[in-house]
Amino acid sequence: MNNSKARIIDKLYLALIYLFFYLPISVLIFYSFNNSSYSLVWHGFTTNWYHNLFQDSNLWIAAAHSLLIGTLAATMATIIGTLAAVSLYRYRFMGKNFLNGMVFILIVTPDIVMGISLLLLFSIANMPLGFWSLLLAHITFCIPFVVVTVYSRISGMDKNIFEAAKDLGARESTIFRKITFPLLLPAIISGILLSFTLSFDDVMISYFVSGPGFEILPLKIYSMARLGVKPELNALCSVTFTLTLFLVILSQRFTRKSS
Amino acid sequence: MSEQIVLEIKDVSKSFNDQIILDNINLKIKHGEFLTLLGPSGCGKTTLLRMISGFEEPSSGSIFIDGKDAKGLPPHERHVHTVFQSYALFPHMTVFDNVAFGLRCSNTPEKDVKPRVLEALRMVKLEHFGNRKPAQLSGGQQQRVAIARAVVNRPLVLLLDEPLSSLDYRLRKTMQMELRQLQRTLGITFIFVTHDQEEALSMSDRVVVMSDGSITQIGTPRQVYEEPSCLSVAKFIGEVNIFETTVSSINDDKITVDIEGMAHAYPNRHHFSIGDKALVLVRPEDVRIFDSKEVKETENMYRGIVEDFTYKGTTVDLLVRLDTGKVISTTEFFDEDDDSLVYTLGEKVWLHWVNGWEVVLPYEE
Numbered sequence: 001m002n003n004s005k006a007r008i009i010d011k012l013y014l015a016l017i018y019l020f021f022y023l024p025i026s027v028l029i030f031y032s033f034n035n036s037s038y039s040l041v042w043h044g045f046t047t048n049w050y051h052n053l054f055q056d057s058n059l060w061i062a063a064a065h066s067l068l069i070g071t072l073a074a075t076m077a078t079i080i081g082t083l084a085a086v087s088l089y090r091y092r093f094m095g096k097n098f099l100n101g102m103v104f105i106l107i108v109t110p111d112i113v114m115g116i117s118l119l120l121l122f123s124i125a126n127m128p129l130g131f132w133s134l135l136l137a138h139i140t141f142c143i144p145f146v147v148v149t150v151y152s153r154i155s156g157m158d159k160n161i162f163e164a165a166k167d168l169g170a171r172e173s174t175i176f177r178k179i180t181f182p183l184l185l186p187a188i189i190s191g192i193l194l195s196f197t198l199s200f201d202d203v204m205i206s207y208f209v210s211g212p213g214f215e216i217l218p219l220k221i222y223s224m225a226r227l228g229v230k231p232e233l234n235a236l237c238s239v240t241f242t243l244t245l246f247l248v249i250l251s252q253r254f255t256r257k258s259s
Numbered sequence: 260m261s262e263q264i265v266l267e268i269k270d271v272s273k274s275f276n277d278q279i280i281l282d283n284i285n286l287k288i289k290h291g292e293f294l295t296l297l298g299p300s301g302c303g304k305t306t307l308l309r310m311i312s313g314f315e316e317p318s319s320g321s322i323f324i325d326g327k328d329a330k331g332l333p334p335h336e337r338h339v340h341t342v343f344q345s346y347a348l349f350p351h352m353t354v355f356d357n358v359a360f361g362l363r364c365s366n367t368p369e370k371d372v373k374p375r376v377l378e379a380l381r382m383v384k385l386e387h388f389g390n391r392k393p394a395q396l397s398g399g400q401q402q403r404v405a406i407a408r409a410v411v412n413r414p415l416v417l418l419l420d421e422p423l424s425s426l427d428y429r430l431r432k433t434m435q436m437e438l439r440q441l442q443r444t445l446g447i448t449f450i451f452v453t454h455d456q457e458e459a460l461s462m463s464d465r466v467v468v469m470s471d472g473s474i475t476q477i478g479t480p481r482q483v484y485e486e487p488s489c490l491s492v493a494k495f496i497g498e499v500n501i502f503e504t505t506v507s508s509i510n511d512d513k514i515t516v517d518i519e520g521m522a523h524a525y526p527n528r529h530h531f532s533i534g535d536k537a538l539v540l541v542r543p544e545d546v547r548i549f550d551s552k553e554v555k556e557t558e559n560m561y562r563g564i565v566e567d568f569t570y571k572g573t574t575v576d577l578l579v580r581l582d583t584g585k586v587i588s589t590t591e592f593f594d595e596d597d598d599s600l601v602y603t604l605g606e607k608v609w610l611h612w613v614n615g616w617e618v619v620l621p622y623e624e
Contacts, residue, residue, distance in 0.1 A: 160347035163314060168361035168412065169335035178360075182351050 025241060032234035049235040059220060059236070066200055066217035069131075073138035074195035080139070081146025082188055086180060088147070089154045090162065106144040114141060115208035122209060129211030137209045138202065142195035149194060153187035154180075186254040193251035197244050263290040264326075265415055265448050266311065271320035273306055280306050282472045284320070288416070288450065293442050295451045297459040298469035299495065304452045307469075308418050311450065312341045325415055335364070340409035341418045344425070346401045348393040354380070354404050355389035361412040379411040382441065399430045406441070416448045423458065435462055456496045460484060468492050490623050493540050500546070500587050502539040503622065506531045514619075519561060519583045525619045536622035545616045546589040548577060549609045550602075560609040563587070565602045577602060579610060 035046035053059065087093075088100055106114075118137045119129075127133055161183075165175045181188075203218045210219060217240070224233050266288040273281040281303045288294055296304040309315040311322060313334035322329045324337055334341075340361075349357050358376045367375070380386045383403035393401055402422060409417055419438075423431045439462050442449045453459050459466050460480040468476045468483055476488040487493035490501070504516040514527045518539055531537060554560065563579040566586065577589045589610065602608070 158345050158347055160343040160345050161349060163334075164341070164343060164347035164408075165349070165360070167312060167314075167334045167341050168408070169364035170360070171364075174364060179349060 028234050029238045029241070032231060032238045034231065037231060049231040050239075052232050053235050053239070056232070058215075059217075062215045062217045062220040065131075065214060069134055069138055069216060070196045070199040072135055073142055073199045074192045076135075076139045077142030077195045078146050078188060078192045081143045081191060082150050082184065084143070085147045085150035085154060086176075086184075088151060103144045103147045106141070107148065111141075111202075111204035115205040118205065119208040129209055130214040133209045133211070134206060134214065134216065137205050138199040141202070141205060142198055145194055145198060146191035149191045150184055150187045153184055157183060189254045190251040193247045193254075197247050197251075201240065201244060264288065265290040265292075265324070266450075267323040268307075268311075269321050269323065271307075271310065271317045271322060273303070273310065273315065273318050280472055281310075281317075284474060286467060286474065286477070288448060291446050291448055293439065293449045293451065293462060293464045295453060295459040295463035295466045296469060297453060297456060297466050297496075300454055302469045303472040304469050305420060308341070308420055308450065308452050311337075311416070312339055312418055313337050338415040339418060340412060340414040340416075341420060342402075342405045342409050342422050344421045346393075346405040346422075348401055348404055348408070350393055352392075353389060354385065354391050354393065354396070357393065357404055358408045358411050360408065365412070375411055376407075379407040382410070382444070383407045398426050399434060402426065402434060403437075406438075410445060410447065414447060416450060419449060419451045421452055421454070424453075424455075431458070438462065460496070468495065470495070485618075487540070487618060487620075490538060490540075490620060493618060493620075498543050498588060498590075500541045500543065502541070502585075504537055504539060506533055506535045506537055509533055516619075519581055519585050521559070521561065523614065523617075525617070529619065529621050531621070538620045538622055540618040540620065541587075541612050541616070543576070543588045543590040544574075544592070545612045546587060546610055547612065548579070548589055548591055551607050551609065554609050557609050560611045561587075562607065562609055565604055565606045565608060567604070568602050575602070577608075579608060 031040070032049055033045050033047065034043060035048070036043035084103075088096065115137075118133075118140065122129060122133045122136075161179060162175060165179050170178065201218055203222055206216060206219055207222075210216060221233065221236060221240075224230070224236075264287050266286075268284050268286040268288075271281060271284045272279065284307060296307060298304050306315060310317050311324075313329065313332055313336075316330070324332075324339060329337055349360065352360070355376055358379055359372050362372045362375060377386060377389070380389060383406055385400060385403055385407065388396065388400065388404075393404065396404065405422070406417075422438075423434050426434060435458060438449075438451075451459075451462065460483075463480055465477060466480055466483050467474055470491050476483050476492045478486070483492060484496055487496065493499050502518045504518055506514045506516055507522075508515045509527060509531070512527050513524045514531050514537075515522055515524050516537055516539065517523075523539070525539075529537075549560075561581050563581040565577055566580045567578040569576040573593065575591045575593075577591065579587050579589060581587060587610070
């Protein structure tokens with residue numbers, strides 16, 4: 001009796017937590033279908049806002065830019081991050097622990113610090129703000145997440161596997177192709193997806209390092225929101241949320257498959 | 260067995276960060292031999308194995324494989340393969356691909372790969388498991404895949420690093436026998452590392468006993484058990500009763516010592532002088548126990564009382580306190596003379612051992 005009561009309280013508590021998490025997003029999605037420009041009262045179902053959204057060519061350009069930056073940054077960050085994780089795990093070298101710690105520091109560094117320092121770096125290097133500065137910045141902040149994802153997978157592996165391969169006559173390149181890469185593939189894929197998601201919705205760092213010539217979606221949304229939350233914006237955010245959700249689920253899938 | 264030397268370790272030492280792991284190791288291993296490196300963990304036996312396989316280089320000294328100096332040779336050019344303690348199978352490959360890995364690395368034509376892999380799998384009785392993944396096999400089967408993967412390349416020497424330690428007792432016994440048979444069929448030299456003295460004694464042609472980075476004794480299982488070269492070997496391999504004593508007289512190459520109030524004479528193998536301290540070691544199973552009704556002649560026997568006994572199925576282990584206060588452990592086997600072996604705590608018993616079955620060693624701490 002007592003037990004079942006406790007169980008109900010457990011479930012209620014959990015439900016409250018999730019409500020707290022997802023209520024704002026649900027409200028957003030709900031109003032993106034509301035047939036009224038300003039009112040918070042339900043005026044009937046419409047897909048007009050989505051329709052308007054798809055006709056806004058400026059928005060499309062920004063979205064395309066974001067996709068481009070996201071894809072390139074995710075790919076580059078994953079290549080660099082994977083190699084870094086493999087070296088951190090497999091080789092002994094000076095300052096290894098220091099480098100390992102630095103990766104974690106980068107993850108917890110506030111975005112604003114990262115954004116300002118990158119801006120400073122680009123202006124010292126006399127680099128114009130635009131596509132390249134954005135791409136470099138995004139690659140930079142994605143790398144640590146890839147390193148952590150791949151490293152946690154590789155450190156769960158038996159170190160003797162690499163020695164066994166070497167013992168059987170495999171060269172380093174063969175070991176990477178036949179052993180390391182296939183075993184790490186799930187982690188590499190989740191690293192790519194995670195990086196893409198991070199890049200696709202980054203506002204803070206991008207705000208500092210982007211220029212007027214190259215607009216990306218999160219910044220576009222941000223500037224739109226400053227003029228008041230319009231229903232198109234609700235629709236746009238709903239689309240972005242769905243895309244992100246999809247990528248996260250995909251990434252989770254790969255991680256789970258690996259274990 | 261031919262006396263051809265397949266592996267020679269000459270004056271090899273190894274240190275990490277000024278700490279000496281191995282100190283001046285010398286060892287010659289014959290072709291086709293089953294050799295065991297036996298010692299407690301941390302005695303350097305795994306390091307020695309890793310230097311033979313090429314994963315570590317000696318700090319000084321040389322290793323000759325098949326007469327050639329192996330200095331600087333990478334692991335795969337040594338014709339030596341390792342079976343790892345964790346098996347280290349490639350989890351994403353099938354059993355077949357695991358075994359074929361070494362052959363494919365050496366660019367063996369694919370038409371030769373298949374028959375050789377199948378032959379290796381047949382040898383370890385896994386010919387029908389080629390399509391499985393390692394995770395779908397039991398521990399013993401994974402162990403056999405690891406062996407097949409190593410022997411398919413026809414190495415001169417197979418190194419086995421505690422390969423049975425993660426198996427349960429019964430499976431370990433079976434695998435010990437299978438490994439021994441496999442070694443005889445293949446005719447490959449096996450160097451087997453273990454900390455389990457029973458395993459070492461039952462499997463090997465020769466046992467190398469190691470402690471604290473040096474070799475303390477090399478010999479057949481019988482030699483290291485019955486004629487241990489020093490106290491540490493005797494203590495590590497099996498149980499032993501230790502008596503400290505002093506040489507009281509010497510005549511005709513025989514020394515006389517006093518053990519718990521009784522004089523014993525032994526050949527003077529260690530060149531003792533009168534007054535030297537000595538150790539006399541007696542294995543528990545060499546001690547014979549009689550209850551007071553069984554014996555009449557008690558002149559050459561010790562008297563004691565039973566302090567503890569443990570029934571172990573095939574044996575009964577006793578702790579007997581002698582009149583002098585010394586506690587002796589004994590192991591009694593059930594046989595036709597003594598099929599009951601019933602003792603009670605505090606019971607008075609008589610014990611002795613056959614003169615000549617003891618080991619006499621110079622005194623050490």
